[in-house]
Amino acid sequence: NLTDKLDKAFHILKGHGKITDVNVADTLKEVRRALLDADVNFKIAKDFTTRVKEKAIGENVLTTLQPGQLMVKIVKDELTELMGGDVAGVNLSGNPSVILMSGLQGSGKTTFSGKLANFLKTKKQKNPLLVACDIYRPAAINQLHVVGDQIGVEVYSEPENKNAVSIAENAIKHAKANGFNVVIIDTAGRLAVDEEMMNEIANVHQAVKPQETLFVVDAMTGQDAVNTAKAFNDRLDFDGVILTKLDGDTRGGAAISIKSVVNKPIKFIGTGEKMDAIDVFYPDRMADRILGMGDVVSLVERAQEQYDEEEARKLQKKIAKNEFGFDDFLTQIQQIKKMGSMKDLVGMIPGAGKALKDVEIQDDAFKHIEAIIQSMTPKERSKPSIIDMKRKTRIAKGAGRKIEEVNQLMKQFDQMSKMMKMMQGGGGKNLMKMMGG
Numbered sequence: 001n002l003t004d005k006l007d008k009a010f011h012i013l014k015g016h017g018k019i020t021d022v023n024v025a026d027t028l029k030e031v032r033r034a035l036l037d038a039d040v041n042f043k044i045a046k047d048f049t050t051r052v053k054e055k056a057i058g059e060n061v062l063t064t065l066q067p068g069q070l071m072v073k074i075v076k077d078e079l080t081e082l083m084g085g086d087v088a089g090v091n092l093s094g095n096p097s098v099i100l101m102s103g104l105q106g107s108g109k110t111t112f113s114g115k116l117a118n119f120l121k122t123k124k125q126k127n128p129l130l131v132a133c134d135i136y137r138p139a140a141i142n143q144l145h146v147v148g149d150q151i152g153v154e155v156y157s158e159p160e161n162k163n164a165v166s167i168a169e170n171a172i173k174h175a176k177a178n179g180f181n182v183v184i185i186d187t188a189g190r191l192a193v194d195e196e197m198m199n200e201i202a203n204v205h206q207a208v209k210p211q212e213t214l215f216v217v218d219a220m221t222g223q224d225a226v227n228t229a230k231a232f233n234d235r236l237d238f239d240g241v242i243l244t245k246l247d248g249d250t251r252g253g254a255a256i257s258i259k260s261v262v263n264k265p266i267k268f269i270g271t272g273e274k275m276d277a278i279d280v281f282y283p284d285r286m287a288d289r290i291l292g293m294g295d296v297v298s299l300v301e302r303a304q305e306q307y308d309e310e311e312a313r314k315l316q317k318k319i320a321k322n323e324f325g326f327d328d329f330l331t332q333i334q335q336i337k338k339m340g341s342m343k344d345l346v347g348m349i350p351g352a353g354k355a356l357k358d359v360e361i362q363d364d365a366f367k368h369i370e371a372i373i374q375s376m377t378p379k380e381r382s383k384p385s386i387i388d389m390k391r392k393t394r395i396a397k398g399a400g401r402k403i404e405e406v407n408q409l410m411k412q413f414d415q416m417s418k419m420m421k422m423m424q425g426g427g428g429k430n431l432m433k434m435m436g437g
């Protein structure tokens with residue numbers, strides 16, 4: 001899915017200690033491919049990456065301290081902007097406020113009508129009335145009654161009336177007479193856009209002049225969603241989009257494309273079949289979701305900043321050639337320290353946090369080791385075998401540690417060198433394991 005694809009794009013950045021023109025271009029190429037795979041329109045995806053590139057150049061990404069982080073931020077900001085910038089609410093200024101649902105059959109209009117009624121009732125202290133204007137299928141009227149019962153909201157229906165416009169008008173009269181301040185009109189949809197359906201909804205729209213006309217679309221329909229959205233918008237000039245079924249393995253691409261093509265805000269998302277599976281649409285959170293940034297990207301960023309693959313390769317060579325010394329050891333420790341506490345880091349890996357809860361690394365232990373190594377001469381560091389008793393005493397004194405600790409470190413270092421050699425240089429990862437274990 002899109003998240004995986006973008007993850008891959010950012011992995012390109014991760015592999016490089018320093019970002020270059022080449023891997024910025026590679027990353028943007030991957031980002032574009034990910035968007036295309038998610039059914040984002042070609043031109044939209046192209047414009048998007050062009051804007052990101054311009055921004056990256058404008059902000060001198062390559063010369064900053066944390067280019068990877070800045071790149072991710074630029075991509076995220078652009079994506080947020082593309083999906084609508086600020087959060088858009090529903091207009092509840094009417095008395096009653098009339099909300100008209102539109103969309104294809106199966107998009108989730110009836111379900112969402114119920115969710116919205118429930119949301120307005122419980123979160124906004126409104127008194128909503130649901131109206132069944134799907135006049136073609138008796139089952140549809142029934143479905144809305146079932147939904148209304150579930151959430152304790154009255155449903156207005158006229159099973160014998162075959163005129164959607166008059167049902168809607170009667171419902172509004174009923175609402176005015178009975179103190180309902182929001183009227184949610186559920187309408188009929190077809191499997192595909194057709195004239196009859198469009199005429200009917202356009203007639204209802206014209207007659208009741210809703211404060212809010214919402215276009216409901218199944219997020220899983222990809223590129224088709226864009227065409228449908230355009231057809232409905234041409235006729236109704238709707239006020240906002242409802243993206244349903246964002247709970248499965250969905251392609252967030254629809255959100256991006258629809259917003260770009262019809263330029264109407266996405267207002268709510270549906271995330272399940274239950275009545276409480278509704279969320280206000282936050283463009284920045286959706287961007288996070290699409291980018292998979294919550295945890296994974298921040299982990300990538302940190303790893304990318306602090307861990308230089310190039311160094312790791314050099315280290316492996318040294319180990320293989322038996323040249324691993326205390327300076328390398330120190331570099332490793334400093335790198336581990338820079339990555340933050342191990343617990344933090346482990347906690348960012350989905351699922352791993354709990355399992356490794358008990359793993360604890362003491363920062364103090366690092367401090368003492370560092371002090372001891374720093375008291376060694378360069379020669380001692382690169383050729384630890386020359387460290388005799390006299391040198392040990394001097395080192396211990398310089399570091400303010402006991403000679404036993406120097407001995408212990410020497411022993412650990414010795415074991416580690418042997419083990420690393422045996423493993424043909426697993427780099428920092430193995431070192432971390434040893435330090436922690």
Ligand code: GDP
Pocket residue numbers: 103104105106107108109110111112189244245246247248269270271272273277
């Ligand atoms: P309508 O024809 O536009 O009124 O669509 P419905 O409200 O009847 O929904 C069609 C199907 O999609 C039903 O089985 C719903 O339970 C399901 N559905 C609606 N919204 C969501 C959602 O957000 N997530 C999931 N998983 N299913 C949904």
Ligand code: MG
Pocket residue numbers: 109110111134140186187
């Ligand atoms: Mg329906």
